[in-house]
Amino acid sequence: MNIFSGPAEADWSKGEGMLPAVVQDASTLEVLMLGYMTREALEQTISEGKVTFFSRSKNRLWTKGESSGNFLLLKDLYLDCDRDTILIKADPIGPTCHTGNRSCFDTPYNQNFVFELERIIEDRYTNPAEGSYVNKLRNKGLNKIAQKVGEEGVETVIAALAETDEDFINEASDLVFHLSVLLREKGRSWKDVALNLEKRHR
The missing domain is CATH 3.10.20.810 (Phosphoribosyl-AMP cyclohydrolase)
Incomplete structure (x- = not known):
């Protein structure tokens, strides 16, 4: 802190x-x-x-x-x-605004939802829920999680080259999700990636 x-x-x-x-x-x-x-x-x-x-x-x-x-x-x-x-x-803990909104500024969407996704994945690891896709992946182990990232990467490339923009965004979203799970499985986070990108930029 x-x-x-x-x-x-x-x-x-x-x-x-x-x-x-x-x-x-x-x-x-x-x-x-x-x-x-x-x-x-x-x-x-x-x-x-x-x-x-x-x-x-x-x-x-x-x-x-x-x-x-x-x-x-x-x-x-x-x-x-x-x-x-x-x-x-x-x-x-819960919504911040008295209106029930996430933020008092009522922005149309969470601009940093990738970090919110990371928090959700962490919660699935800490509090396993029956039927959770994250827990199904986790139970299959590191090799399967890494394999899914590879598969989603290929599907993202295919969608970018030969499919619609909607297909491309869907596949890119799948890639980010599975990469987020892989980062958690390896005990790392998007913060580590951001720090490394910042260091490279310098």
Whole structure:
């Protein structure tokens, strides 16, 4: 977990002692909501591990999910370069928005669903479900999982060269899914791939 050196590091002289805090899904990187924090809210967030804001309408500290149960579990905290905006990475328990939407910004789709898919696959590994395709693959072992990635790769190439765009997208989706399972089987993640691509880019 990354936590900057503590509340004293933030510049509380701005915003009358209240700083904006952007909440991002720690797994998918989707922006979930914006709230405001006082020093006390930040201290409580760090000590309890649940994201707590200062509610301007209630004029008190407010832990997200205190009534709904849809908590935001703290994973990481960052300050921006001016030390007057907080970035929170959290694991959401249920929808973040009071409307029932995944994000308060109600984007039309989860732009980083590949990471959400990775989380679903991890859940299938941790909590095996009868009839789950992921578990059927897992039970067949590494060789079969790797073979499926090869098969889907070939089918993606064929679709790109000789089939419709819809067929191509379907096959590419199958390829990404099976590669995600293979990464989990090998104990790796899309984060490892992203870090390696970034390193190559440099």
